[in-house]
Amino acid sequence: MANEQQPTPATPPPSGELDKVMVREVREFLQKYGPTVLIGVAAAIAIFVGFGIWQNHKQDQLEKAARMLSGQPIPEEKLGPGLTIQRLQLVTDRYPKTPSAPLALLELAAQFFSTGQYEPARASYQKFEERYPQHPFAPAAEMGRLYCAEAMGMTDMALAGFENFIPAHPGHYLSPLAIFGKARCLEARGAFDAARIAYEDFLAKNPETPWEGHVRSALQNLDMKKRALTKGLTFVQPAQAIPVHTAMPVPGAPSASHK
Secondary structure, three states: OOOOOOOOOOOOOOHHHHHHHHHHHHHHHHHHHHHHHHHHHHHHHHHHHHHHHHHHHHHHHHHHHHHHHHOOOEHHHOEOOOOOHHHHHHHHHHOOOOOHHHHHHHHHHHHHHHOOOHHHHHHHHHHHHHHOOOOOOHHHHHHHHHHHHHHOOOHHHHHHHHHHHHHHOOOOOOHHHHHHHHHHHHHHOOOHHHHHHHHHHHHHHOOOOOOHHHHHHHHHHHHHHHHHHHOOOOOOOOOOOOOOOOOOOOOOOHHHHOO
């Protein structure tokens, strides 16, 4: 046993032979899988380049839309300063997927409304609701559309919309305007007692509301109109309230939304 010969360790091939073996294995691998590997690499490069182009395009779109909405002069577009209807329409049409587009669409609708173009205003608010249903300002667009319906004499449609808005958006900062809109529509239909109840119910539920002055003024006008009609006199209705823009009403001056 002591003289039993131990197995001789395997001798590694010379480095030159090892290199030849590795080269042969790599060649065989490429012959077998080369086309697939190259296609995969090409696809990866295409995806990387395409993503870079898309990112650059997206950033360019964001910057152009923001510049448009800034109101600064844009000589290459032949646009002077200010947020004109033309400029706002360009933002909404060219850059609909940028953050600037929803704001431009709301401002466009408000400008139409302020100039008495109620149908284009209503269409713009409705387009906002369809394009951006999850946007934080979607309720503002809904409210604007209802104001347009009211201004166009579509009282029943506006009343139904205001009544639906209140439970659909509990506690929303626009809820008081929906309640006031409901009261105005009831008044327009001659339901003076129901309109009064809507106003008084609001005050009872919100004793410290900054809208108190507006509501009491509306109640006073309601009583004046009722007495005038009872005597067969003509009552001049106060100017139509303007729709809400993108900003929240200022608590210190609620009447700003009801000029």
